[in-house]
Amino acid sequence: MSRKQNKRQPLAKSHQKRNKGIFWATRTRILSWYAIILCFIFVVFVPAFRQVLYARINSRVNQQITEKMQIFDQLITGKTQFYENIEFDEEPTESNRLREADNRLIQPPKTKEELRAFLDAFLGNQLPEDDTFLIMLWKGKFYKSSPRARPKELSRDSQIIRYWAGLKQPETGEKVIPGSKVDSIVYLAQPVKIQGEVMGVFVIAHATSGERGEVLEAVTVIIQVSVGVLFLALILTWFASGKILAPLRLFTQTVRKISETDLNQRIVIDGQGELAELAATFNEMMDRLQGAFVSQQNFIDDAGHELRTPITIIRGHLELMGDDPQEVQETLALVMDELERMNRFVNDLILLAKTEQPDFLQLETVDVWIFIEELFAKVKALGDRHWQLKAIARGKIVADRQRLTQAVMNLVQNATQHTKNTDTITLGSVMRQGQVSFWVHDTGEGIAKADQQRIFQRFARATNSRRRSEGAGLGLSIVQAIAEAHGGKVTLESQPKAGAIFTIILPVEPPQEQKWN
Helix, strand or coil: CCHHHHHHHHHHHHHHHHCCCHHHCHHHHHHHHHHHHHHHHHHHHHHHHHHHHHHHHHHHHHHHHHHHHHHHHHHHHCCCCCCCCCCCCCCCCHHHHHHHHCCCCCCCCCCHHHHHHHHHHHHHCCCCCCCEEEEEEECCEEEEEECCCCCHHHCCCCHHHHHHHCCCCCEEEEEECCCCCCCEEEEEEEEEEECCEEEEEEEEEEECHHHHHHHHHHHHHHHHHHHHHHHHHHHHHHHHHHHHHHHHHHHHHHHHHCECCECCCCCCCCCCCHHHHHHHHHHHHHHHHHHHHHHHHHHHHHHHHHHHHHHHHHHHHHHHCCCCHHHHHHHHHHHHHHHHHHHHHHHHHHHHHHCCCCCCCCEEEEEHHHHHHHHHHHHCCCCCCEEEEECCCCCEEEECHHHHHHHHHHHHHHHHHCCCCCCEEEEEEEEECCEEEEEEEECCCCCCHHHCCHHHCCCCCCCCCCCCCCCCCCHHHHHHHHHHHCCCEEEEEECCCCCEEEEEEEECCCCCCCCEC
16 A cells, blocks of 8 residues: 555545534534524423413402402492492493492491491492402401302311401412412402401402413413424424535535645635635635645746756766866866755755744844945946946835845846846935835846746746846745845836836834844
């Protein structure tokens, strides 16, 4: 088995481990979480709904029995005056119903006999709502109720009747009776007094079993409907999640088709949203990766070619070298020259690799006037040209002096290789709007428009160049890398037969992420 196959085998195993079936699929997990959330909502909602209905029933019952008790108290204490033969122009209210019950009561009772007569008349003419009972207890014993039919929990000798008969103060509350049909009894008890003596207790009681039974029936219906809704919602969620996750399946299929020899696969973007943005981001990443792989392959091919040529030359001359001292000396000189060229090439590659490291620049304060004068003194030794220095900027910048010197010198070296002895090379600088520019202008052969972007690539040379430069085509790439490391850029203005102007534009202050020496 080859090394390449050995590398792919663990990937296949890991893919098999990740593919654990439908129960581990994203679609199933979305459905499961959706079901859990809905069930949690129903589990919380149903009891809360029941308690809210119970609270409303209790509030309504309390309001009704309180209103009845207030009317009874007004009647028995004489706070309300009555008139016989009352006629109602509108729908009678609870107060009017009680007044209409017995128009014979003109004055409130003042004696025991009048009180008993009042109670007989009052209870005999009342028709309370369902499950509501008006009960009168006289001297600790059951006296009369309306209606007469009562549940056994309210029988004459029941525990709650005996409890109410002993009350001396008004009381409101609720008695829960476990295991009974009435469930619980909401009541309001009011002692009845004549001349300061408690003669009995008037009680308005309401059994909650009827309303609460209706509540339980409503809750049962809600549960049944909720189960159906939940089931339908899960089915719709299953299909909706499949529709939503379809781009992810397409994403997976596309990724599986991508290999080291086929980087052309892309995801078709349909619609908008996070998944469409993910697909667009993936396509952009693949564009960058494909460009990087192509650039890497071209770099390997060009580097191999650049190194193969001097190695072939050296090997050929060493194999043919004889014993003649002069021939040996010539061969050694040629070999040393080729080795020196290989050394420069390797150093350039190392420099380009270092541009990606955070400590590539060693920043310091640089006086532009002094810096450009020192550069001009150095460049005049590069060749027999008409050298000129113009527009020297005044001011200081923060930069790596050595790297900046290397960048400008590469531009000047490039200019000398594409000019003749009669041509002029001008060096200058200018500072404005927070930027400093270093430019090299030559009157040489110029650069075609089609080559002006390409020549900054590694191993690239102008197609209209009349001579092969001594370097490997990395000089302008190094210049661009140094400028970008400072947060700047390199520009080119040129026309064929009209020379070229290379300009390095840098900020006076470098980016914050750069580190000082």
